[in-house]
Amino acid sequence: MLLIRCPWCGPRDETEFRCGGEAHVARPPDPQALDDAAWAEYVFIRSNPKGWFRERWVHAAGCRRWFNAERHTVTHEIRRTYSKE
Amino acid sequence: MTAFRLPDGGRIDRSQKLRFHFDGRPLEGYQGDTLASALLANDVFLVGRSFKYHRPRGVMSAGAEETNALVAVGEGGRLDTNSRATMVELYDGLVAQSLNRWPSLGFDVSAINGWLAPFLVAGFYYKTFMWPRRLWQSLYEPAIRRDLLVVGGGRSGLREALAAARTGARVVLCDEQSESPATTSTELSALPNAVVLARTTVFGYYDDNFLCAVESDARRQRRLWHFRAKRVVLATGAHERPLVFGGNDRPGVMLASAVDTYLRRYAVAPGKRVVVFTNNDGGHQRAKTFRELGIEVAAVIDSREGPVITRTLGGRRVEAVEVGGARIACDLVAMAGGWSPVVHLYSQAQGKLRWDEKKLCFVPDTCRQRVRVVGRANGEFPDHGIEPLWEVNADKAFVDFQSDVVARDVHLAAQEGFASVEHFKRYTTTGMSTDQGKTSNINALAILAGATGRSIAETGTTTFRPPYTPVAYGVLAGRDLGDFLEPIRVTPIHDWHAAHGAVFENVGQWKRPWYYGPQMHAAVQREAKAARTALGVLDASTLGKIDIQGRDAGRFLDRVYTGTFSNLAVGKARYGLMCREDGMIFDDGVTTRLAENHFHMTTTTGGAARVLDWLEEYLQTEWPELEVYCTTVTEQWATVAVAGPKARELMAEIAPGLEDLAFMTYREGRVAGLDARVFRISFTGELSYEINVPGDQGLALWQAVIDAGTKHGIAPYGTETMHLLRAEKGFIIVGQETDGTVTPYDLGLDWAVAKQKDFVGRRSLTRPDTRRADRKQLVGLLPADPREVLPEGAQLTEVDVALPRGHGSRPVPMVGHVTSSYMSPNLGRSFALALVRSGRSRIGTELYVPLEGRAAKVRLAAPVFIK
C-alpha cells in the first residue's frame, strides 16, 4: 500500500487514489488532422519505462483532484508529486 | 516416561491447572504452557507423521519456526488447522488433534465447517475476528500511524522501544509470544505513548513502511492490524538451525535452544539423557545449562573435533545415536547448528542480504525503507567458532522436514540441472510447506552450493514473501463480508418496493426493483400492459444525475457528447451519447438546459460514477481553461417516472399546469405539493413525465402518484418491464446493446452524432475498421414462432443448425448475437434486438438462432416495433 502525497491533502493511503497512467500526454488539438497511426499512438500507446515514470493520479476518495507523480516503477519510490509542471 | 515436568522453576503458574484433550486423551498442564510444552510434560512426543514417508515426528522447536508439530486446535467453527503446537497457548478445555492422517495430508476443511453449518451466519465473522469491538475502535484508529514500530519484544526490541518512547515518540511494539521482556517491562507499560501488543505477529512488510500484523488473544480470537510507521525497528531474533544427519527427524531430536526453552521457561525436561550435536561453541554452553538443570548429558558431539552423529536409532522415539560406529544411548538429541537471523520481514521490505562467512548466516545489508535491524536479527551474536557442517552423508538425513526432503534429494536435483535456487526449490518443494523453510532454507542452500561447486553467496537465497507465518483468510477479509463486501445503495422508495413484493436486481451497487413478484413473466406482462394501456410508474432515482454549471458548460458538453448541446434552448432536453477516445459507446442519457450556464445531465445507473470521473478528468487535465463545475446530484433527487396514456390525466390532478409540458422540455413546479423538476422525457416511448423531487421527499411523491393513479389502474414497474418497453421502441441500453465494441453508427444513431465539431472519440470513427460496411449493426428480430423468446446472448447464423456439441464439431460462422429479447404483451408476440453483421442491409431476410437440438428461424426487422 503506497503512501502518496496529494499536493492538497498531504500523505494518504494509496486506496484513496486512482492511477491515471502516463502524465504529460496532451490530447491532440485537432484529431482530424492526424493520420490513423498518429491517432492510434495517442489513444493506445503510452510509455512503460522501467525506472522513473511521470504519471497521473487522482485523489478519488479525497479532494478529487488530479495531479502528477514521479514514481520509480521498480522501487515504487515517489520522488515528488506536483500539480503543475 | 522420559520427558517430565521439573519439580520447580519455569514461568508457569502451577496454581492454575488446565485440562485439555489431545487426540481424545485427557491431559493436564499449567497456565503459561504452550500446547507443545504441556504435551512434552505429559511425555507425549509423537505429534504427527510426515506426509511422504509417513515417519513419526515430534516437537522440534519452541517457536514460530516449528516444522513438525502441526495440530488442529478447536472444534466446529472455531477449528484451526495446521497450528504450530509451539505457538498455541494452553487454555482450559482446549481440544487438539494431531495431523497424523497424512499422507492424505493435513486437514479436511469440509469436516471443519460441516459445509455451511449454521454458525456461518454473517455475524460469526464479526464475533470471531473483531472482538472486542470497543478495543478495536479505540486502538485501531489511533495506532495506525506511529512514529516507531518495533517488531520483537526481546531485550533489543525493548531497548529500542524504551529509548524512543522516553523521547515522547509514539511507539508500538509487537511480539508474537504471549510473554516477552517487553510485555513484562513496567517502564514501557507506564509510558502512555507506547503500546505493547503481545501475541501479535507482524507478517507482512510492504512499501512505504506499511506493515500488517495479526493479534490473537489466548483463545485464538484474532484481528488484523495495519501499521504505517515513520520508522521500523526489526528485533526479530534468530532461529537455530538443525543439523542434517541420518534420522534427524526422529521424535526426541530437537533444537538445543528449544530444549533450553522448555527447561527454563516451562520447566519441562524433554528427556533425561541428552546428546548434544553441534558445530560451534554454543552447543557446549547448552550442555552446561542442561547439566545445571539436572539433565544428564551423555555426550557433546562436536563436528569440529572428530566423528559426527551418522544416525539416530529408535522407533517412535530416539533411543541412541551412532557416532563413528559407537552407540550412545540417549532419549534426547539437542542440535546446535548455528543461527539464522530472522530476516524475513527485512527481505519483504526489499532489504538486501549479505552472507556472513564467519557466522555462517545471511545478515541484513541495505534497505531503501526506513528500517533498522537490531540484536540477533542483525547477526549480533558471537560466531562461537562455528565451522560448516552442512550435511552428514547418510540416509534419511532431512533438510526440509515438512516436505520430507533429504540431503540426497538436493544432490539429485543439482545433478539434474536444477542448480538455480528457485529451480531447486520448486523441483524438490524445499521451503514450500507451511513453515516456509524457516529451519531448512539455509541448510538446503548450503548443500546445493556444495553440490554445484559454488559458494553460498554465489548460489544466493530465495526471496522471502509475505506472510511470515500463515494468516487466516477470515482475518484478512475482516468485516468486508456479506452486505459489507460492497456498499448497498437503495433509493428513498426502497422500503415501499420491498413491502409491495418487489424482487430486486443488483445494478452496480444499487438495488433496483426488477419486477413486482412473485413470478417474473406474469409480472412483466402485467406491468408492461399497464404502462402501454393505462399508467405505469418507475422508480428511476438510481439514474446518474450530474449538475453541470459554469460559463463554458455548453462548450464542454459539445466536447464530451457526440451531439451538440451548446445550442440547446433553456428549458429543453436532448439525448446524448458519449464515446471513449476509441470511438466506442461509453454512456448515454438525457441532458437538460436548466439555465444559460446550468445543465442537468443524466447517465446510466451503473455508469454514473464512471461518467463523473471521466468528465472531471477531461476538465482538470485536458481543458483546465474551461470554467465548468460538475457535481453529482444522483442522491439529491428522487426520480419518479410516470408513463402511459393516462399520465397526462394524472399530472393534471397532482401537478395542475404541468401536464401540458411539451416533449423534451422541462419545468419547475409543484407536484403533489412538493417542489419538483418535471421533465417530459420518455424511455418507454409512452407519454411520460420524469418528476424529480428532493431525495427525502421521494417516498411522499411516489405515494402520492400511486394514490392518484389507482383509479387509472396504475402499476409500478421494474427494470425488466422498463427494458421491454424501451426495446419495443428500439431504444438501446448501454451495456446490453453495446459491449465496448459498438459505435453510434453501428446502432443507427447517426442523428445523435454532430458532423461539424470535434468530440471525444470522433477521430476513431473514421479508422478503416470503424468505416467497414460489414460491421455489426443493430436490427430487430421477429422469431418465426411468435411464442418463442430467444435467449439473450444467443448467436445468429445463416445456416439452419442446432447448437453443436462443441468440442470436435466443425465451426459454424456466426453473423451476430441477440442483445435483448422479450415477450411483448403489447405486440402479442415475442421480439428481440440483435447486432448483426451488415444487419441493416439484411432487414427482411431470415437468419437462424441455433439452440439445443434445433434452430429458431428469425426474420430481421427494423429495430422499432411500436411506432
Place this chain on the structure above:
Amino acid sequence: MRFSAFSLLRNAFTGHEEWPPFWRFPEPKPSYDVIVIGGGGHGLATAYYLAKEHGIRNVAVLERGWLGGGNTGRNTTIVRSNYLWDESAAIYEHALQLFETLSEELNLNVMLSQRGVLNLAHTPGDVREAVRRVHANRLNGIDAEWLDAKQVKDFCPIVNISPDVRYPVLGATLQRRAGVARHDAVAWGYARAADALGVDIIQGCEVTGFDIAGGRVRGVQTSKGTIGAGRVGIVAAGHNSVLAAMAGVRLPLQSHPLQALVSEPVKPVHNCVVMSNAVHVYVSQSDKGELVMGAGIDGYNSYAQRGSFHVIEHQMAACLELFPIFSRLRMMRSWGGIVDVCPDASPIIGALPVQDLYINGGWGTGGFKATPGSGHVFAWTLAKGEAHPLAKPFALERFTTGALIDEHGAAAVAH
C-alpha cells in the same frame, strides 16, 4: 475426487529416481539463426517448435534470470479456451489441444488436469454475456455449457449459492475440458525438449540492446556479450515494452503487478476451478492441497513483482463470500508477477517495424493457457517471416486500423 495423490514433484513428473540433466548450461555462440528473448513458457515453446517443426535448430533462448522464473512460474495455471471472439477462440483452442497431448509430446508429465472451469454469473447482465459466450464457443467447436445455480452447486458443492449474499450466484458457464496444469513442468518440459534438439538455453543472460543496421536487426547486446541473429523474437512478458524500446519501438502495453497466493495445504475439498469476474475471484486446489487463488491487478505500472496488500484483502473478502467454508484456512504464501496488459486484453503477435524483429506478448493476465499455441504459431511466424494464420488478427497493426479483439468480457480477471 479428481486428485492425484501428493508426492514430490520430481516423482510426479517422472516416477524415476535418476535423470540426466534436464538441460545444458551453454555459453552463447557468436550468432544464431533465431534468437528468442525470454525463457518463459512462451519463449521456450517457440524455440522448441522452431527446432522440431521447422528444422531450425541454431536457436538461442536468452533468459536474464532462470528459465520459467517469470510469469510462467508465478501464475495460477488456469487453462481454458472459452474466449468470446472467433480469433481468440481459435488460438486458445489450438493451445488447449496442444496441451492435451503435451505430456507425451515432451515426455514429461505437465499434469494437465481437465477438471472443469466455472465462470460464475452474478447479475442478469453476466448471464446474458455468459450465454453469448457459451453459444459462440459451441459454434466455434469448443465445449461449453451453461449451468443454473443448482447445477453449479452440484458441480462445485462448496460454492455458496445462497440468494442472500451480496452478489448471488445466478449460474455459470462451464468448460469441462478446461482446468489446470503444472506451470513449472510446462517450462521445464519445453526447455528439456528444446535443449535436446540443440537449442541453446542461456540463463543469466540479459538482453540490453539491439544491433540494428539498415532498418534490420542483426543481433542483440547482452550481459554475455553481443550475439548475432538472423531473426529475433521478443517474448519477455512484463518486459516487452522495455525491450521494444531498446529497438525504438513503442507498444500499446503497460506493465502491472498481478498477485496470487496459496493457502496451507488441506485435503481435497475443491475439485474444479471457479472464477468470478463480478466479485474478482478465481480459486483452484493444487495437487499438493493448497488452494491457489489469484488477486486483482494493481492499478499502477510496476516492474517489482509485488503488489499492494489491500488487493489481497479485497480478494479474501470476495473469496469468503463465495466460499465461507474457507474462513479459517490460512494464506501461506503470496507473490506477484508483472503482466503486460494490452488495451483489448488480447495478445500482440507478429512483426515489429524493425525488419526481422518480432514480438509475441501482451498476454497479460492470461497467457499461461496459451503457451503451447503461442509458441507454435510464433515459431511458424519466425520461421517463415510471415504471420501464422492464427496469429494474423493479433498483429500490432490492429491498433491503427481499429480492428481490436476486445476480450475484456472473457478475460476480465482473465486467467
